[in-house]
Each structure stands twice: as structure tokens, then as C-alpha cells.
Amino acid sequence: MFQSVYLNPLPPSLISTAAKWAWVSFTAFANLPGHFNRSIFDSPWETETDNSTLSKTLNYVNTTDFVAYDKRFLEIIGVDATIEHVQPLAFQSHEAPCYIPDTRQLLFVEWGKPDGDDGIHSWQYLLDVENNTLRKITTDPPTYNVHACVNFQGQLYGVTDGYGDSETGSLVQIDPQSWKATTLLNNFLGQPFGGFNDLEVDPEGNFWLTDSKSGWGRGIVDFAPPNDPSIYFVNKTTMQPKIIWTTTGNANGVAMSPDSKTLYIPDTGVSEFRPSNKNPHGRRMLWAFDVGSQGGVLANQRLLTSPISYFYDGLRVSREGWLFSGSGDGVDVIDPVSGFVLGSIRTGGGENVAVSMAFGEHEMWIVGKGGAWHVKDIKAKLKRDW
Structure with a gap:
């Protein structure tokens, strides 16, 4: 020892x-x-x-494998937890993990340039989590450049960057049995989206979408973003969208507390584009907002924290309210009240980059640069009630 x-x-x-x-x-x-x-x-x-x-x-x-900063992290993770690098893949961003409990499969993607057909991907990875076999699938019709995914009531909801000058960022519903894909939203009353980065679905089925400049920055879409990176609220019934927050940095992840009263948004303006650069003086805040009782209105913006290192990318909230976010060489677990980092689930000696994650009941999958990891036998319950 x-x-x-x-x-x-x-x-x-x-x-x-x-x-x-x-x-x-x-x-x-x-x-x-x-x-x-x-x-x-x-x-x-x-x-x-x-x-x-x-x-x-x-x-x-x-x-x-696990670094604790606070005793509560020991209790959240527990003594039986392990992490395994189940799919070593190219040092390319991997995103959009969606766990499908009925089939014990994990959907995720390889995102953006320089890999693929000039950075345009019409396929997704499907991982059988029982035997860790990996194959490629294509939805019907093909869904290009998925950037994030959420499983809600048995359906997968993904957001895309769009590609070239022919397809804008879209919100897409995907049936995990038939792989039938249906575009739900691809414009704001005729205005194209800049390129979606992440999404959240609340218990009522409303959508919270982050529209970023990452796709433009990586050359996946040809047109410049029509406005600053923004968060859109989309009413589930009318599909009416509205902007509820904007930034001069970059809109990245988004997640909601279990009681639906708090929305968390990381601003990652630290990443600059065209030319691609990481500016240490750029924005890398994790913001918390109160959600209005009628939905779609944010109030009481406060700086919850900035990461110990790197910047917060994919963001998810566990059933008990802990925040989990990809942060460089691991996934940070964050106290939702104080903002202190309680500990980190690491993805391998600084050689890999954790980007996003998906929850099972007492397990999670992390995807990022370097592939996919499976964290098993976590003590705390992770999967939410909705």
C-alpha cells in the first residue's frame, strides 16, 4: 500500500x-x-x-482508478466498484452514449473530423455490454453527426450538428428496436441552428437543447453560426422553441436535477475554433439556474464551480442529485449545492479524455478520446426515475 x-x-x-x-x-x-x-x-x-x-x-x-477529495465520494462509489476499458478506440472524440436497458446495449458515436468521411458520420456504434462486442448500425433514414443522446420512456432522442451546407442541426427521435429515425425539429422558424451539442429531457418530456459552435469549429457544417451559442427550451406538445440563455463562450452539456428545479450548464468558451485552440483564459464555468414553475424560464444564475482541470463536457445528474461530468482524464463527481468536486473516476493515466457518460442502475459507461469504459458495481443508484 x-x-x-x-x-x-x-x-x-x-x-x-x-x-x-x-x-x-x-x-x-x-x-x-x-x-x-x-x-x-x-x-x-x-x-x-x-x-x-x-x-x-x-x-x-x-x-x-478512483481519486477521492471528499469522504462522500468513497460512499457514493463504494468498495466493489471497478472500471474497465472495454473498447480501446482511436484517439478521436466519442460522444452521445445512450444505454438501452431492455437490450443491454450502448449506443454511442465517433464524432467529427479528422476521422470518417471528411468528418461526416451516418453510422453509430452499438456495444453489447454483456460481451463487449461492437458493431456499427445505421438508422432509417441515416442520422448524421449525432452529438448527444438521451433515453426517455423507451425512445432515444439525439441531437446532431448537421453537415456541410445541406443539413442543419436537428433533434431526432430514434426507435431502439427498429432504428427508425424521425426528425422532430431542425429550425427556429426558418433559422438554422448552429449545431446541437447536448440535450436534456425533463419528466414532462420537454426538451432542453444546447446549440453550439463546435460543428462549425470543426468544419462539419459550412455556414457560420447564426447567433451566439444558446440554450433552447422546446415545448413537447407544440414543439415551439425559444432561447432561454446565451453565451459568448460555447454551450456544451446540459442536465437537470432530480426534482426538476435546477438546470446545470457548462460554458466551454475555453475551446476556440477556426483556428482550433484551447485558450486558458476562456470560459469554463459550470452554471446553475433555478427553473421556473411554468418551465422554460431560468432565474438565479450562479457560478457553481470551475473544474480542477480541463473543462466540463458531457454532464449528467444521478438519482441522488450528484453531478457527473467529463473533465479531462476522468469523470468528476460534483456536489450540486457547494460545487466542490468530491472525487474523480479516472480513464487511464492521463492518456485518455473522458467526454460523456450514460447511467445504468449501479453502473455507468464513459466514452471519450480513447474509446469506452464500463464502471460496474457503484454503490449509489445512478439511473433516474424518468
Whole structure:
């Protein structure tokens, strides 16, 4: 068992588990000796230091599966949890994971340039989670450049970037049995969307869509975004959309609390496009908003947190209200009230990038640069009631 002044002692129940754990001591990290430095895009375990004790600790933590910052993370994840890299894939963004419990399958995509046919993808991956076999499927008609997906009442709802100058970003319903695809929305009264990035469906079936500049930035769509990145609320009955929030940064993930009273939105203006660049001074906030009782109105915007490293991409909320978000080399678990990061589920020594995730009851799948991971036997219940 590795011991260090920079780590809290693990409970005996976690010392001999199949997974490898570390519990960071913020008290010890509060005053570091010697030289140290890292960028916001590097995890803490990539910190440059001339102190040998700190360096050994960082190297050790970089080999772990779960890193705790708060005791509650130990209780959320539990002693039986493991993580497995079930599909090592090209170092290309993978997005839009949707778990289908009836068939024990996971839908996800490979997103954007430089891979594929000039970055245009008419197919999706389908993973059999029992034996971890992977195949490609195509919906009828084909759905191009899916960027996010949510399973709601047995149907899959995906959003797309669009492609070229011939197809705009769309909200699409996909039947996971027949793979029949139906476009529900592809314009705002004649105005094309910039390119959808993510979506949430609330308990009533209304849609919350993030319209971003990522597709334009990667050259997937040819036309410039018609307005700043925005969040759209779409009424399920009338399909009437309206903008409820805009940013000069970039609209990325979106997720709702279990009681439907809070909406969470990460602003990722830290990613700049044309030319593609990561600006450390760009926006990378995670915002929380109160949701009005009539829906479609946001109030009381507050900065919940900014990530310890990288930026928050895909965002999901568990049944107990914990926020899970892709953040560089792992998925951060965030307290929805204080905004403190409780711990991180890591995807492999800083060599991969966690982008988004999908929940089962006590398991989850993470997709990102490097492929797909399966986290099993999590103690907390993850899948929501709707």
C-alpha cells in the first residue's frame, strides 16, 4: 500500500479492492515545497515539481482508478466498484452514449473530423455490454453527426450538428428496436441552428437543447453560426422553441436535477475554433439556474464551480442529485449545492479524455478520446426515475 503525506489513509475496506484508490489530503496540498506548475488543461497528477516526495505521490495517483477529495465520494462509489476499458478506440472524440436497458446495449458515436468521411458520420456504434462486442448500425433514414443522446420512456432522442451546407442541426427521435429515425425539429422558424451539442429531457418530456459552435469549429457544417451559442427550451406538445440563455463562450452539456428545479450548464468558451485552440483564459464555468414553475424560464444564475482541470463536457445528474461530468482524464463527481468536486473516476493515466457518460442502475459507461469504459458495481443508484 502506497503511503504519502499528501494522501489520507484509505479505509481498510478500500485497501484490498480490485480497483486502485487514492484519497487526496487538501491539508497537505495547501502548502507545497519547492517549484511546482501545471496548466489548467493538465490534471493535478501532471504537475511539474522538483520535490521527489510530491513527484512520487503524483506518479502513484496517476495510476489509480478512483481519486477521492471528499469522504462522500468513497460512499457514493463504494468498495466493489471497478472500471474497465472495454473498447480501446482511436484517439478521436466519442460522444452521445445512450444505454438501452431492455437490450443491454450502448449506443454511442465517433464524432467529427479528422476521422470518417471528411468528418461526416451516418453510422453509430452499438456495444453489447454483456460481451463487449461492437458493431456499427445505421438508422432509417441515416442520422448524421449525432452529438448527444438521451433515453426517455423507451425512445432515444439525439441531437446532431448537421453537415456541410445541406443539413442543419436537428433533434431526432430514434426507435431502439427498429432504428427508425424521425426528425422532430431542425429550425427556429426558418433559422438554422448552429449545431446541437447536448440535450436534456425533463419528466414532462420537454426538451432542453444546447446549440453550439463546435460543428462549425470543426468544419462539419459550412455556414457560420447564426447567433451566439444558446440554450433552447422546446415545448413537447407544440414543439415551439425559444432561447432561454446565451453565451459568448460555447454551450456544451446540459442536465437537470432530480426534482426538476435546477438546470446545470457548462460554458466551454475555453475551446476556440477556426483556428482550433484551447485558450486558458476562456470560459469554463459550470452554471446553475433555478427553473421556473411554468418551465422554460431560468432565474438565479450562479457560478457553481470551475473544474480542477480541463473543462466540463458531457454532464449528467444521478438519482441522488450528484453531478457527473467529463473533465479531462476522468469523470468528476460534483456536489450540486457547494460545487466542490468530491472525487474523480479516472480513464487511464492521463492518456485518455473522458467526454460523456450514460447511467445504468449501479453502473455507468464513459466514452471519450480513447474509446469506452464500463464502471460496474457503484454503490449509489445512478439511473433516474424518468
